[in-house]
Amino acid sequence: MRLIQGNEACAEGAIAAGCRFFAGYPISPSSEIAEAMARLLPKHGGVFLQAEDEMASLGAVLGASLGGARAMTATSGPGFSLMQEHIGYAYLAEIPCVVVDVMRGGPSTGLPTLPSQGDVMQAQWGSHGDRAAVALAPSSVQEVYDLTIQAFGLAESLRTPVTVLFDEVVGHMREGVELNSPDPRSIGSRPRPTQPPGASFEPYRANEALVAPLPDFGRGYRFHVTGLMHDERGFPTTDTSIVAALLERLEKKVQVVTELVEPESYLMDDANLVIVSYGITGRTAKAAVDVLRSKGVKAGLWRPRLLWPVQDGLLKEALAKAEAVVVVEMNRGQWAREVERVAHNDALLHPLLKAGGAVITTEEVIDHALEVADGLPAAASRRVPLAEAVSWTEGKNQARMVVPASTTAKIGATEVDIEKKVGGE
Amino acid sequence: MSTAITDAATVTRVPVTGKEKRLLRHAMMPHMLCPGCGHGIILDAMLSVLSERYDNLDNVAFVAGIGCSSRIIGYIDACTLHTTHGRPLSFATGLKLARPELTVIVITGDGDGLSIGGNHLIHAARRNIDLTCVLLNNEIYGMTGGQAAPTTVLGAYTTTTPQGNTQHSFDAAELAKAAGATFVARAQSYRPQVFGEVFGQALDHVGFSFIEVMSDCTEYFGRTNRFGGGADMLMSQARYEPSIDADLARRPTVEPIADAQPVRPVLPTGLLYRSSRLTLEETMGIKGARSSEVNETGQYSTDQGRDA
Numbered sequence: 001m002r003l004i005q006g007n008e009a010c011a012e013g014a015i016a017a018g019c020r021f022f023a024g025y026p027i028s029p030s031s032e033i034a035e036a037m038a039r040l041l042p043k044h045g046g047v048f049l050q051a052e053d054e055m056a057s058l059g060a061v062l063g064a065s066l067g068g069a070r071a072m073t074a075t076s077g078p079g080f081s082l083m084q085e086h087i088g089y090a091y092l093a094e095i096p097c098v099v100v101d102v103m104r105g106g107p108s109t110g111l112p113t114l115p116s117q118g119d120v121m122q123a124q125w126g127s128h129g130d131r132a133a134v135a136l137a138p139s140s141v142q143e144v145y146d147l148t149i150q151a152f153g154l155a156e157s158l159r160t161p162v163t164v165l166f167d168e169v170v171g172h173m174r175e176g177v178e179l180n181s182p183d184p185r186s187i188g189s190r191p192r193p194t195q196p197p198g199a200s201f202e203p204y205r206a207n208e209a210l211v212a213p214l215p216d217f218g219r220g221y222r223f224h225v226t227g228l229m230h231d232e233r234g235f236p237t238t239d240t241s242i243v244a245a246l247l248e249r250l251e252k253k254v255q256v257v258t259e260l261v262e263p264e265s266y267l268m269d270d271a272n273l274v275i276v277s278y279g280i281t282g283r284t285a286k287a288a289v290d291v292l293r294s295k296g297v298k299a300g301l302w303r304p305r306l307l308w309p310v311q312d313g314l315l316k317e318a319l320a321k322a323e324a325v326v327v328v329e330m331n332r333g334q335w336a337r338e339v340e341r342v343a344h345n346d347a348l349l350h351p352l353l354k355a356g357g358a359v360i361t362t363e364e365v366i367d368h369a370l371e372v373a374d375g376l377p378a379a380a381s382r383r384v385p386l387a388e389a390v391s392w393t394e395g396k397n398q399a400r401m402v403v404p405a406s407t408t409a410k411i412g413a414t415e416v417d418i419e420k421k422v423g424g425e
Numbered sequence: 426m427s428t429a430i431t432d433a434a435t436v437t438r439v440p441v442t443g444k445e446k447r448l449l450r451h452a453m454m455p456h457m458l459c460p461g462c463g464h465g466i467i468l469d470a471m472l473s474v475l476s477e478r479y480d481n482l483d484n485v486a487f488v489a490g491i492g493c494s495s496r497i498i499g500y501i502d503a504c505t506l507h508t509t510h511g512r513p514l515s516f517a518t519g520l521k522l523a524r525p526e527l528t529v530i531v532i533t534g535d536g537d538g539l540s541i542g543g544n545h546l547i548h549a550a551r552r553n554i555d556l557t558c559v560l561l562n563n564e565i566y567g568m569t570g571g572q573a574a575p576t577t578v579l580g581a582y583t584t585t586t587p588q589g590n591t592q593h594s595f596d597a598a599e600l601a602k603a604a605g606a607t608f609v610a611r612a613q614s615y616r617p618q619v620f621g622e623v624f625g626q627a628l629d630h631v632g633f634s635f636i637e638v639m640s641d642c643t644e645y646f647g648r649t650n651r652f653g654g655g656a657d658m659l660m661s662q663a664r665y666e667p668s669i670d671a672d673l674a675r676r677p678t679v680e681p682i683a684d685a686q687p688v689r690p691v692l693p694t695g696l697l698y699r700s701s702r703l704t705l706e707e708t709m710g711i712k713g714a715r716s717s718e719v720n721e722t723g724q725y726s727t728d729q730g731r732d733a
């Protein structure tokens with residue numbers, strides 16, 4: 001057991017998963033990952049490169065990965081924005097890599113030292129075009145270690161970029177961690193071609209798992225890698241049916257992840273008030289569930305460790321018996337939209353959203369949930385679409401969005417009465 | 426930088442044996458270059474040099490960005506990595522550090538390597554990573570339809586400079602040298618033998634070797650500036666060579682015309698600069714990398730020649 005920071009645990013996890021190449025550009029609050037990698041990699045025969053910017057960082061990671069190294073980069077907000085083109089490249093060219101984004105407040109330079117969960121949508125939609133992202137969301141230092149290892153396993157076995165998303169608090173807090181050596185199965189391996197090198201080798205011909213075997217550069221297989229749409233030989237094509245099939249395969253290929261990453265379900269069996277939250281707020285919400293239970297509220301927590309692709313089936317199951325759903329997120333409503341999509345019932349939704357740099361506390365979750373619970377079982381009469389359910393008010397120190405329990409709004413009617421509540425009071 | 430120019434007479438001709446055809450990726454043909462495009466000449470010259478050295482390109486990786494120039498790597502039967510616009514040097518840096526035993530050759534354009542990718546170029550030069558970067562300079566953005574590049578000379582016409590270019594241009598070779606490249610050369614598609622010569626030297630050089638190649642975009646730069654076809658543009662690269670000058674005098678298309686339309690700059694060619702210092706691989710202590718010590722003793726058949 002070691003007492004370390006989330007960012008250090010990320011580096012330790014990467015090393016344990018066999019990462020031997022890291023390139024990065026300093027940025028708060030993720031810099032400690034680069035610093036730890038600079039310390040650790042040489043001891044493990046790996047290479048650390050401080051690159052000239054974030055595009056170069058991920059570019060170098062992809063080059064190293066094609067050379068055969070397990071490779072990772074880490075960044076925060078503005079750097080994550082810069083990396084988007086190369087994340088899309090890695091997805092289309094199917095180059096395994098791990099991209100860590102320690103979220104800070106945005107947009108722009110925003111709040112370099114304060115936490116947020118504002119990059120959740122960017123992790124899925126930040127790069128142009130259709131793409132099925134894979135993004136993991138740890139909420140403790142131990143989980144940062146474990147999920148970083150799993151991120152490598154998924155990236156390598158599926159030949160796809162995997163993002164590990166956590167916020168500044170998880171990145172900087174210190175907790176005791178078991179740095180267990182990973183089960184070889186969890187660190188995965190790249191599918192390799194079974195046929196010898198030769199003209200008939202097709203680098204983008206997929207196996208049954210929809211993954212194409214990937215040889216390293218410089219081992220006798222001579223092949224082309226491009227960010228243009230390509231056929232199974234890797235050659236550029238504009239044949240619309242080939243392109244459509246490629247996009248479909250890439251999307252289907254990663255769906256298996258939804259079966260491989262387990263969400264946390266806490267006191268969900270009889271819960272009628274379901275809190276959905278991830279990352280650091282997943283923890284404050286969990287503590288709130290205990291208090292709510294002691295007050296007689298049948299609260300439960302469903303905490304995804306996988307944000308993309310959304311585990312629709314599991315989420316639907318989790319919401320099946322809910323009379324109220326509280327999504328707790330440190331942004332202005334990002335993953336809440338996914339919950340809304342899956343729940344397909346606006347009446348259930350009572351999001352607690354807060355953007356501005358402060359963590360949503362356990363007390364805030366309790367207060368909010370109690371108000372929601374007070375309204376049960378009459379919740380069905382308060383049909384509030386998510387988009388209207390948030391009123392924005394200026395708090396003492398930060399902007400905050402609060403959904404008042406007494407909100408009334410009628411779908412399709414002109415009458416809307418949203419009560420305002422000042423946050424932080 | 427000195428105004429050295431390689432004397433064409435001193436250049437060892439690269440024999441045309443047809444061996445280079447072995448190194449082509451025939452399945453990718455037909456190629457996408459326009460008739461008269463200078464890039465194809467350089468592809469051919471590069472393969473000639475490589476075919477003298479290698480039976481196959483198993484241990485050579487080509488990395489390129491986006492542009493017509495960058496597309497030429499697709500026709501080479503090697504490991505070829507066609508990256509994003511401007512970023513090939515960053516991919517190449519990762520590949521080379523992970524696999525120091527590979528020969529890594531970066532192909533870029535003047536837009537790719539000097540505009541969007543300028544930052545990566547200066548940092549690759551600064552680090553002196555042991556790879557060869559060939560920048561095909563056609564003074565324009567060919568791939569996107571003939572817009573101005575950072576190498577377009579003042580006054581030149583492009584689709585985004587219909588009144589003539591109003592921005593000063595880069596000297597790529599000077600830039601690479603100032604940033605720390607330890608081998609800098611300039612060649613022309615007009616004389617592929619000179620390119621072949623410096624390309625071979627660049628491969629032998631341990632450290633960041635940079636070759637700027639004056640190439641031609643007949644389709645856009647040539648047409649917009651009325652430089653004539655592929656052959657006329659090749660000739661225009663050779664102004665101030667007495668034998669060519671005599672011939673050019675009979676070709677009004679490449680002379681400055683009345684409204685002060687610019688002619689192309691005359692730049693020194695051949696090996697312009699070389700020095701030796703530790704490579705990135707050496708300063709990082711990466712096993713399996715080449716030693717820059719050989720630069721001190723290495724033989725270069727072409728040296729800085731006569732002044733232009």
Ligand SMILES: Cc1ncc(C[n+]2csc(CCOP(=O)(O)OP(=O)(O)O)c2C)c(N)n1
Nearest residue numbers: 491492493494510534535536537566567568
């Ligand atoms: C990020 C990005 N911006 C712009 C483009 C469009 N684009 C493609 S090639 C190119 C210019 C290429 O010029 P150069 O490198 O000089 O190559 P050439 O085609 O002239 O050989 C541009 C602007 C792109 N692909 N990506």
Ligand code: SF4
Nearest residue numbers: 459462493567642643
């Ligand atoms: S557009 Fe210009 S640079 Fe591109 S292939 Fe044609 S001639 Fe060559």
